[in-house]
Amino acid sequence: MSEQIEKQVQQRVNRALDDELLDLDPLTQAKLQVARLNALEQTKKTAWWQRINLSQGVLATSFSLFMVFILVKPFGGEKTMPGISEAQLLAAMNPVLSEDVEMLEQLEFVAWLEQESMLEQGDDS
Amino acid sequence: MIEQFLQQVEKKAFRIAWMAVKNEQDALDLVQNTMMKLVEKYADRSESELKPLFYTILQNQIKNWYRKESMTSKWFFWQKTAYDKEEENGSCTELIEGVTQVSPEELVTSQQVSAQLVAQLQALPVKQQQCFLLRSWEGLSVKETAVIMDCSEGTVKTHMSRASQKLNLIIQLEEAFDV
Numbered sequence: 179m180s181e182q183i184e185k186q187v188q189q190r191v192n193r194a195l196d197d198e199l200l201d202l203d204p205l206t207q208a209k210l211q212v213a214r215l216n217a218l219e220q221t222k223k224t225a226w227w228q229r230i231n232l233s234q235g236v237l238a239t240s241f242s243l244f245m246v247f248i249l250v251k252p253f254g255g256e257k258t259m260p261g262i263s264e265a266q267l268l269a270a271m272n273p274v275l276s277e278d279v280e281m282l283e284q285l286e287f288v289a290w291l292e293q294e295s296m297l298e299q300g301d302d303s
Numbered sequence: 304m305i306e307q308f309l310q311q312v313e314k315k316a317f318r319i320a321w322m323a324v325k326n327e328q329d330a331l332d333l334v335q336n337t338m339m340k341l342v343e344k345y346a347d348r349s350e351s352e353l354k355p356l357f358y359t360i361l362q363n364q365i366k367n368w369y370r371k372e373s374m375t376s377k378w379f380f381w382q383k384t385a386y387d388k389e390e391e392n393g394s395c396t397e398l399i400e401g402v403t404q405v406s407p408e409e410l411v412t413s414q415q416v417s418a419q420l421v422a423q424l425q426a427l428p429v430k431q432q433q434c435f436l437l438r439s440w441e442g443l444s445v446k447e448t449a450v451i452m453d454c455s456e457g458t459v460k461t462h463m464s465r466a467s468q469k470l471n472l473i474i475q476l477e478e479a480f481d482v
Binding site for chain 1: 305306309310313314315317318327331334335338339341342343414416417418420421424435436439440463464467470471474
């Protein structure tokens, strides 16, 4: 079958199909219209997060993470934690001292008492 | 834009689906499902991309419809499914017999020839018929048709040639009797 004949056949069949399409009954046309409107309506019903595409999602997540980072760990803030004494910090760093922080505080207290008594003795003499 | 596209394509899509499944309600359902999937997934695509995407979805819908039909035939094995009938009607000898059964008296007007052509097109095997409709009637390229039909470009050309040969028999009768 030559290409020319094939084209003629296609043109003739296309004409037949186009003619048939013009005669499509109004009820079917209306049903098709309803189908189209239903398809278009569903986009409005979809949840907001379903309408977000990948790039928008990535952008929103990055922004959220950035904000969390800023709020939780502000730039240029105090390096040491507030409410922790130097003795506690030293104790935490030294495994021996960390065993008994209270004892260290008592030693400091004893040293202070000795210092006080020495001062009193100096005053008396 | 997508609304305009759907409006443009809906009638032809309905006829194409109806030719494949030979049932008006099923064809309407397939077209509606296709529209929904297109709107849901590809609403932001350009106009040139929409047509191949739309017909790819429609062809998948048609394939699924036939799969469901074959499942039904397993349960109701005594009933012949549309797919079985399709296979029978699709055989070449059956088709030629069908064509020769058309008497010159039946081909009185051009309209009747058109009706015969559409009837013969509907009797073609589904893949041949769909290739012909997409390539010839919808004006898609061989490459696009191959992608949509999930076959090679060579297969599309073979389907086109065979479909044209069978349809040409009707046209030859039309010319022979000078309708």
